[in-house]
Amino acid sequence: MDSISSLQNKLDSGRIIVMDGGTGTEISRRGVTIDPRGSWSANTNTEFPDMVRQIHIDYILAGAEIITTNTFSTSRATLANEGLSAQTEEINQKSVSLAIEAREHCDGAETVVIAGSMSAFEPKGHPEVTPSYEEALQDYREQVKILVESGIQLIALEMFSRTVDLKAAVQAATETGLPIWVGLSCENHDGQIYLGIAGRYAGETISDAVIASSSPNVKAFCIMHSPPKVTADALKELRNCTSLPMGAYAHGGSIDDERGITQNQEQGSQWEKYRRALGATDPEKYLEYVREWVRCGAIIVGGCCGTTPDHIRFLTTNNLK
Numbered sequence: 287m288d289s290i291s292s293l294q295n296k297l298d299s300g301r302i303i304v305m306d307g308g309t310g311t312e313i314s315r316r317g318v319t320i321d322p323r324g325s326w327s328a329n330t331n332t333e334f335p336d337m338v339r340q341i342h343i344d345y346i347l348a349g350a351e352i353i354t355t356n357t358f359s360t361s362r363a364t365l366a367n368e369g370l371s372a373q374t375e376e377i378n379q380k381s382v383s384l385a386i387e388a389r390e391h392c393d394g395a396e397t398v399v400i401a402g403s404m405s406a407f408e409p410k411g412h413p414e415v416t417p418s419y420e421e422a423l424q425d426y427r428e429q430v431k432i433l434v435e436s437g438i439q440l441i442a443l444e445m446f447s448r449t450v451d452l453k454a455a456v457q458a459a460t461e462t463g464l465p466i467w468v469g470l471s472c473e474n475h476d477g478q479i480y481l482g483i484a485g486r487y488a489g490e491t492i493s494d495a496v497i498a499s500s501s502p503n504v505k506a507f508c509i510m511h512s513p514p515k516v517t518a519d520a521l522k523e524l525r526n527c528t529s530l531p532m533g534a535y536a537h538g539g540s541i542d543d544e545r546g547i548t549q550n551q552e553q554g555s556q557w558e559k560y561r562r563a564l565g566a567t568d569p570e571k572y573l574e575y576v577r578e579w580v581r582c583g584a585i586i587v588g589g590c591c592g593t594t595p596d597h598i599r600f601l602t603t604n605n606l607k
């Protein structure tokens with residue numbers, strides 16, 4: 287049985303699946319400056335390929351059953367933020383190669399699934415810009431085609447907080463025939479859960495996102511890159527909207543801020559700033575959150591920004607129930 291069929295069997299049987307943790311913030315932790323207003327960690331694929339490969343290897347060695355390509359910000363529209371759009375094909379191809387090489391490097395890792403990450407549409411570093419469905423669709427179609435031809439097995443849509451680009455991404459991903467996991471970012475505003483990131487929200491709900499993700503290829507919904515405290519409530523709401531498997535991979539922080547808005551003005555290295563902004567949840571505390579999400583019905587768990595191979599190892603070596 288191939289690894290993707292085996293993954294679907296695990297989902298169907300309700301077994302807990304552990305994904306990898308953060309990639310961009312891990313690159314930052316290892317000393318490479320990434321540009322949050324540009325293309326995040328996109329150019330690391332070609333400029334520091336050994337580091338990206340090693341991060342994938344470290345997650346596999348920590349026990350992750352899924353590794354995610356460093357393609358969070360590598361669609362043409364996002365690469366254009368740093369004048370890298372001419373390298374769209376090269377950067378996306380390279381990122382998948384690095385994940386494949388990492389898997390080949392690790393003995394017994396044939397069953398590790400390579401997920402191709404695609405994220406919300408943010409042209410020219412302006413997250414407030416709302417794309418048209420058509421321009422987002424064109425952007426995602428190009429990126430997902432390269433990722434699939436390069437060898438990904440699963441499409442991980444990540445950090446979606448608007449239905450317009452989510453719907454376009456689901457459409458583009460569906461056209462490839464691969465399974466899709468939809469990742470939603472959520473926030474709590476006045477006791478209500480909305481789709482949103484860092485205080486930007488437009489009154490759309492998890493239910494709206496599930497409706498926008500209507501496709502036979504969508505196999506799971508994850509609450510991801512959301513404050514850990516919000517994640518549990520979002521899972522409960524998600525459970526009322528879908529019978530598909532659910533997952534959760536929060537970012538590792540903003541513990542005390544349920545809205546997830548962080549002030550990032552402190553001095554220090556970029557990683558130190560992320561670490562403070564994200565709250566630097568240690569692996570033990572993160573495990574407690576993961577256990578709560580599992581109680582809420584999540585069977586896919588992992589980490590997003592600020593989590594490290596140590597966090598993932600803590601999940602794979604402890605009982606999650």
Ligand SMILES: [Zn+2]
Nearest residue numbers: 511537590591
């Ligand atoms: Zn994240």
